[in-house]
Amino acid sequence: MISPEDYNRVKDxxxxxxxxxxxEFEMLxxxxxxxxxxxxxxxxxxxHYLRLYNPDNKLIVTxxxxxxxxxxxxxFLKEKGIDALTLQGGIYNYKRKFK
Structure with a gap:
C-alpha cells in the first residue's frame, strides 16, 4: 500500500x-x-497491458x-512477481487530502 502523501510525491x-x-471512471x-x-x-x-503501458517495468500503483x-x-500483480502497490483509501481518500 502507498499513502496518499507518498503517492503524491511519486505519481509522475x-x-x-x-x-x-x-x-465509473468517467462519472466519478x-x-x-x-x-x-x-x-x-x-x-x-x-x-498485454504491462507490455503496452509499462515496458520499462516501473512501479505500478493501482x-x-x-x-x-x-x-x-x-x-494479483505481486503474486506474479510484479512491483505493485495500491493507493491507501483509494481516490476518495486522496482527493480529500489533495483537493
Whole structure:
C-alpha cells in the first residue's frame, strides 16, 4: 500500500492504473494521468497491458474508489512477481487530502 502523501510525491514516476469500470471512471473523480482498465479485463490480459503501458517495468500503483478492487489487483500483480502497490483509501481518500 502507498499513502496518499507518498503517492503524491511519486505519481509522475509510476504507472497508475485505475481498475474501475469505464462508466465509473468517467462519472466519478479520477486522475487524468491514470490508465483506465476495468478490473476483470486487466486481470484477464495483464501481460498485454504491462507490455503496452509499462515496458520499462516501473512501479505500478493501482487505484479505484476506496481501494478494494485496486488492492486485489496489486496483490494479483505481486503474486506474479510484479512491483505493485495500491493507493491507501483509494481516490476518495486522496482527493480529500489533495483537493
Amino acid at each position: 514516476k509510476v504507472i497508475t492504473i485505475d481498475v474501475r469500470t469505464k462508466n 473523480p479520477h486522475f487524468d494521468w491514470a490508465i483506465n482498465i476495468e478490473f476483470s479485463e486487466f486481470i484477464s490480459n495483464y501481460e 487505484v479505484c474508489n476506496a481501494g478494494n478492487r485496486s488492492g486485489q489487483t496489486s496483490q
